[in-house]
Amino acid sequence: MAKILLKGNDAIIRGAILAGCRIYFGYPITPASEIAEAAAKYIPKVGGTFLQAESEVAAINMVYGAAGAGARVMTASSSPGISLKQEGVSYLAGAELPCVIVDVMRGGPGLGNIAPEQSDYNQIVKGGGHGNYKCPVLAPNSGQEMSDLTQLAFDLAEKYRTPVYILADGYTGQMMEPVEFGEPRTEFPRHDWALYGDAESKKNLISSIYLDPDELEEHNRKLQRKYAEIEKNELRYEAFMLDDAEYVVMGFGIVSRILKTVVENLRKEGVKIGLLRPITLFPFPSEKISELADRVKRFLVVELNNGQMVQDVRLHVSGRTPVDFYGRMGGVVPSMQELLEQAKKMTEQDN
Amino acid sequence: MASKVLKKPRSFYDIYERNPSPDKKMPHYCPGCGHGNVHKFIAEALDDFDVADRTVFVSPVGCSVFAYYYFDTGNTQAAHGRAPAVATGTKRALPHSIVISYQGDGDLAAIGTAEILHAANRGESMTVFFINNAIYGMTGGQMAPTTLIDQRTTTTPTGRSAHNEGFPIKVAELISQLEAPVYVERVALFDNKQRARARMAVRKAIKNQVDNLGFSLVEILSPCPSGWKMDPVDSMKWIRDVMMNQFPLGVYKDITKEVEPYIHEPYHPTAEEIKKLIEIIPESDKHFARSDVPERYKDPQIKVAGFGGQGVLLLGAALAQAGMLQDYHVSWLPSYGPEMRGGTANCHVNIREIEVGSPMVSNPTVLIALNRPSLEKFEPDVVPGGLIIYDKSLIDIDVKRTDVEVLAIPATKMADELGNTRTANMITMAAYAAYTGQFDKETLYETLKSAIKRQRLIEINRKAVDAGYEFGLKNRKK
Numbered sequence: 001m002a003k004i005l006l007k008g009n010d011a012i013i014r015g016a017i018l019a020g021c022r023i024y025f026g027y028p029i030t031p032a033s034e035i036a037e038a039a040a041k042y043i044p045k046v047g048g049t050f051l052q053a054e055s056e057v058a059a060i061n062m063v064y065g066a067a068g069a070g071a072r073v074m075t076a077s078s079s080p081g082i083s084l085k086q087e088g089v090s091y092l093a094g095a096e097l098p099c100v101i102v103d104v105m106r107g108g109p110g111l112g113n114i115a116p117e118q119s120d121y122n123q124i125v126k127g128g129g130h131g132n133y134k135c136p137v138l139a140p141n142s143g144q145e146m147s148d149l150t151q152l153a154f155d156l157a158e159k160y161r162t163p164v165y166i167l168a169d170g171y172t173g174q175m176m177e178p179v180e181f182g183e184p185r186t187e188f189p190r191h192d193w194a195l196y197g198d199a200e201s202k203k204n205l206i207s208s209i210y211l212d213p214d215e216l217e218e219h220n221r222k223l224q225r226k227y228a229e230i231e232k233n234e235l236r237y238e239a240f241m242l243d244d245a246e247y248v249v250m251g252f253g254i255v256s257r258i259l260k261t262v263v264e265n266l267r268k269e270g271v272k273i274g275l276l277r278p279i280t281l282f283p284f285p286s287e288k289i290s291e292l293a294d295r296v297k298r299f300l301v302v303e304l305n306n307g308q309m310v311q312d313v314r315l316h317v318s319g320r321t322p323v324d325f326y327g328r329m330g331g332v333v334p335s336m337q338e339l340l341e342q343a344k345k346m347t348e349q350d351n
Numbered sequence: 352m353a354s355k356v357l358k359k360p361r362s363f364y365d366i367y368e369r370n371p372s373p374d375k376k377m378p379h380y381c382p383g384c385g386h387g388n389v390h391k392f393i394a395e396a397l398d399d400f401d402v403a404d405r406t407v408f409v410s411p412v413g414c415s416v417f418a419y420y421y422f423d424t425g426n427t428q429a430a431h432g433r434a435p436a437v438a439t440g441t442k443r444a445l446p447h448s449i450v451i452s453y454q455g456d457g458d459l460a461a462i463g464t465a466e467i468l469h470a471a472n473r474g475e476s477m478t479v480f481f482i483n484n485a486i487y488g489m490t491g492g493q494m495a496p497t498t499l500i501d502q503r504t505t506t507t508p509t510g511r512s513a514h515n516e517g518f519p520i521k522v523a524e525l526i527s528q529l530e531a532p533v534y535v536e537r538v539a540l541f542d543n544k545q546r547a548r549a550r551m552a553v554r555k556a557i558k559n560q561v562d563n564l565g566f567s568l569v570e571i572l573s574p575c576p577s578g579w580k581m582d583p584v585d586s587m588k589w590i591r592d593v594m595m596n597q598f599p600l601g602v603y604k605d606i607t608k609e610v611e612p613y614i615h616e617p618y619h620p621t622a623e624e625i626k627k628l629i630e631i632i633p634e635s636d637k638h639f640a641r642s643d644v645p646e647r648y649k650d651p652q653i654k655v656a657g658f659g660g661q662g663v664l665l666l667g668a669a670l671a672q673a674g675m676l677q678d679y680h681v682s683w684l685p686s687y688g689p690e691m692r693g694g695t696a697n698c699h700v701n702i703r704e705i706e707v708g709s710p711m712v713s714n715p716t717v718l719i720a721l722n723r724p725s726l727e728k729f730e731p732d733v734v735p736g737g738l739i740i741y742d743k744s745l746i747d748i749d750v751k752r753t754d755v756e757v758l759a760i761p762a763t764k765m766a767d768e769l770g771n772t773r774t775a776n777m778i779t780m781a782a783y784a785a786y787t788g789q790f791d792k793e794t795l796y797e798t799l800k801s802a803i804k805r806q807r808l809i810e811i812n813r814k815a816v817d818a819g820y821e822f823g824l825k826n827r828k829k
Contacts, residue, residue: 002636005672005683005801014629023444045628047618049443053436054469061433061466065440068427069407073444091430175710176668176683178675181631184622195425195441197448199404205369205419207410207428212371254710261708335713 003178008146008168011179012102013038015147016074018184019154021100022048023073025062027055027081030114031170032104035076056081060088060101067097068206070194072154076102076166079120080111082128089163090129093223094208096193098157100150101135102166104173107331115331116170118253121308124165125281132220136230137165137281139252143177149279151182160230161193167281169304171254171333227282236279237288241267245274247347248292250313251302252278254333259302262339271347281309289316299323300346302339304332322349360394362403363421370420379417383583384488385540385573386415389480392553393451394422399554400561406449407441409434413455414489415482432463435470438477446615449560450477457487460496460520467526471566474531476613478556479568481522484575485594492578496520499597519597523570527603533565535604539572539595541587548600555607563612572598634801639794641677647736648787650704652712656697656729657721657742662776666719667698669780669802673790674702676797682710695724702789717787719779721762723748740783742775758786758826765818769811777812778819785823792820 006014012035016024024039040050053059059075066073077085082103092099105120107113127134136156138149146168153164195201210216238256241263242248249259256277266273276292278285292299298321301310310325317323326342328334334342359365366375380386397403406424410416412431419426425448429437438452452470459467459481470477486504487493493506497519501510511519523537534556538549549571556567572594574586581589626632653670657663667683674681684699699712718733720726720741726748733739735754744763760782766775777799784790795816803809 002633003675004631004633005668005675005681014631017625017629018631023440025440042629046620046625051439051443054465057433058436058439058466058469061430061436062440062443064429064433065409065427065437065442066444067440068437069441069444069448071444073440087430088433095428171684171710174685176671177707177710178681181626184625186619186622186625195407195427195445197405197407197425197445202404202406202423202425205426205428207419207426209416209428257707258709258711260706264708333711335711336709337713 003180005176005178006143007034007174007176008140008143009034009104009173010038011143011147012076012150012166013042014181015150016100016154017042017046018181019072019151020185020188021072021074021154022046023066023071024048024050024075025053025059025066025073026075027053027059027077029078029081031106031173032076032078032081032102034173035102035104056084057088060085060092063099064088064092064095064097067092067099068095068195070191070196072158072188074100074102076104078104078106079108079117082120083123086123086129089135090131090133091208092163093129093133093135094131095206096161097163097206098161099163100153100157100166101163102150102168104168104170106170107329113331114170116254116333117304117329117331118169118255119305119308119329120167121281121303121305124167133223134227134282135163135165136160136234136283137167139167139279139281140172141253141256141277142172143175143179145279146172147179147181156234158191160226162226167253169253231283234280235283235285237285238275238277238279239288240275240277242274242276242292244272246272246297247300247343248274248276248296248298249300249302249343250276250278250309252281252309255302255304258334258336258339261336262343265340266343266347273343273347284312286312286316289313290318293317293320296321298346298349300326300343302326302334302342304328360391360398362394362397362423364423367420370417378421380414381577383574383576383586384414385482385484385571385575388540388546388549389482389553389571389573390418390421392550393480393557395550396554396557397424400558402449402557402561405447406451407445409438409441409450409452411454411458413458415453415455416489418453432458432461433466434458435463435466435475435477435479439470439473439475442475442477446617449557451557452477452479453482454479455482455488456484456495456497460522468529471526471532471568472529474533474565476560476563476565478560479566480553480556481568481570482573483522483570483598484573484578485519486575486578488575488578497522497598499593521598523568523598523603526568531566532568532604533607533610534559534567536602537570537572537598537600539590539600540574541590545600559607563614564607564610565613570598572600635797637676637797638678639676639791639797641679642788642791644788648738648789651702651717651787651789652715653700653702653717653719654697654712654715654729654732655700655719655721656695656725659696661696661721662773663696663721664698665802666776666780667700669777669798670700670702670783672801673784673794673798676794677790679703680705680707682707684710695722697725697729717783719783720746721776721779722746726750738787740779740786742779756828758782758823760819760822762819765822766815769814769818771811774812774815777815778822781816781819782823785820786827792816795820
């Protein structure tokens with residue numbers, strides 16, 4: 001099918017509908033409202049339900065109710081709204097319910113502003129709510145990925161019975177790019193764990209309560225086995241010009257787009273530099289980083305925050321080679337020139 | 352009838368396998384607790400309407416968190432206060448189901464106030480049972496939003512004071528003030544007569560949902576001898592003599608005879624219908640051959656800027672669309688954040704032979720300025736050897752830079768001559784395309800189909816393209 005030009009936020013909803021999402025619960029917040037607006041426009045057209053909830057908290061709990069009924073369901077918000085949803089996400093993870101949650105990050109802490117930051121890395125990638133859980137996190141950097149990864153998110157959510165995050169930023173949401181769509185999915189198997197409001201499924205219980213400490217420990221062990229399985233099977237990253245690289249730049253989301261141009265420009269000058277872009281933030285490309293740490297001279301991690309992903313990079317580099325960090329906060333997005341200078345500075349460190 | 356009274360309702364499990372207690376026949380509730388009564392009334396009603404198979408029971412946080420030990424229905428367990436939201440999600444996903452949300456007073460009237468109010472206000476097709484025992488039972492007897500004035504609890508050791516904790520919340524009265532709920536009643540469990548009334552209320556509230564009438568809530572004044580530190584008999588008396596003064600019994604709202612049933616009609620479009628409905632089939636699948644673009648104009652990084660309302664964003668989007676029709680990699684990024692509020696608008700467009708890296712254009716190779724502040728602001732950012740196109744009819748200053756190409760076009764004047772000022776943006780776009788040789792006219796015509804939403808405006812915009820294109824060709828740098 002030919003491509004159409006549309007905003008990333010819009011691509012998320014069209015992708016979600018192709019993946020079979022027919023229920024959306026949400027609450028307006030800049031810069032994620034366009035996702036709700038697209039959902040309100042398109043989901044009822046295909047026989048689904050869009051409901052603007054009274055709060056972020058209510059929205060995520062409605063997601064819980066629909067997910068327990070075996071529906072492909074989603075919600076979207078932006079950083080402060082995601083903070084509010086964390087209670088519900090913990091319950092979803094505990095009850096092992098699949099759903100897709102989009103976070104179009106904005107500046108914080110507190111009210112912050114509506115400009116693009118990536119300061120939700122810690123709250124999204126490390127769990128966020130209470131308890132021993134984490135969720136797969138997909139970080140798109142283009143309109144096409146906003147659609148494709150949303151569709152993937154629904155599949156992963158169901159395969160592993162877990163909430164899955166799309167971690168995006170204001171730029172990938174607002175940007176228009178050509179997007180190609182595939183065929184809609186219309187057949188969905190019944191899940192043996194879900195409640196369908198019928199005799200066959202009524203034996204099922206959707207719950208996250210395990211009063212007995214041994215039982216709760218076993219439940220937690222089961223969750224950890226699941227996360228190990230996800231780490232084994234679902235890692236995705238983009239390696240750009242890394243084969244002969246002496247220097248590595250790392251970033252996700254919109255930052256990775258700028259870094260790619262930096263790498264292109266420095267390669268023209270003969271610098272052996274490459275880009276490692278995590279597409280999944282959990283699972284994290286730890287082995288790839290470890291492998292690179294043995295052969296490259298230096299890493300530069302760029303984030304729109306105070307240095308969150310860089311902690312994970314340093315963990316896996318384990319002191320074998322220096323890891324520099326360059327961060328902007330408050331919604332300031334660095335220019336290509338600015339990052340080019342940072343990357344050059346890195347390459348000059350060893351000379 | 353006798354057999355009915357003695358037999359356990361079918362909608363209860365025979366053996367409570369989920370109860371970890373060694374006795375799988377007895378519920379976990381304390382002696383004299385009201386939950387057992389209410390559970391039984393619910394199970395009997397589910398039996399009578401034969402709906403247990405399609406029922407989903409939402410257990411709250413509180414003593415009834417374990418209601419799923421007993422009900423042979425679908426069971427789900429909600430976070431504290433969130434049962435009406437969970438029930439909403441369930442019912443919306445399963446419109447044929449019977450959804451029961453069962454909540455205590457802390458759950459419903461304190462931490463979950465927003466959820467119950469809005470579920471009621473939306474008229475969700477669900478049944479809510481609200482157990483009011485004026486105390487937090489499970490957590491050990493703390494104050495509830497329904498605790499009476501002067502009532503002692505572990506967190507109001509000298510009694511609830513109106514000055515410090517406010518007054519008990521009257522849920523039935525509150526909910527009945529909303530338009531959507533069809534049935535709201537308060538009942539009590541202190542003698543056989545009242546229990547019989549409670550049973551009828553529970554039954555009616557479930558029947559309303561079976562009949563697709565909407566939202567029903569029954570508030571039940573229920574004994575908690577353990578929490579109240581009374582024996583069961585005194586507990587009943589306390590409801591009758593004390594609690595009922597604060598919470599009068601009765602039907603607070605009943606419009607079940609006036610409302611029409613609402614039945615959800617499912618709709619499952621085919622794959623082809625879905626693609627049409629969500630508009631992912633392009634206006635055309637035409638592709639156009641690329642023009643022969645001179646080296647210095649290749650891979651343009653364009654910034655378009657002007658006042659809001661001049662069609663700045665549309666101009667940029669049309670360029671991106673045209674690029675896409677020629678299979679270029681393109682990106683379009685609107686000005687974002689605080690900039691948006693200033694009344695000026697700008698966007699960044701990349702048209703590239705290879706994948707677009709950064710979508711941001713900080714140093715444009717092409718600046719299209721539609722008003723004076725935009726020219727003044729962005730002129731210094733243009734790369735040496737770049738191109739500045741500006742609307743001469745609106746901008747009364749000249750470009751100061753001498754290291755760039757300049758195309759001054761009286762776009763607004765030309766648009767006025769065509770009879771529509773708003774076409775100045777398309778005139779300017781076409782002038783850029785012709786001047787640089789980036790796009791041919793056929794590609795621009797095709798672009799209009801997607802860019803111009805109103806069919807009747809396409810013709811005038813085609814004329815704008817013609818005029819702008821001619822201007823661009825005529826003024827091409829030799």
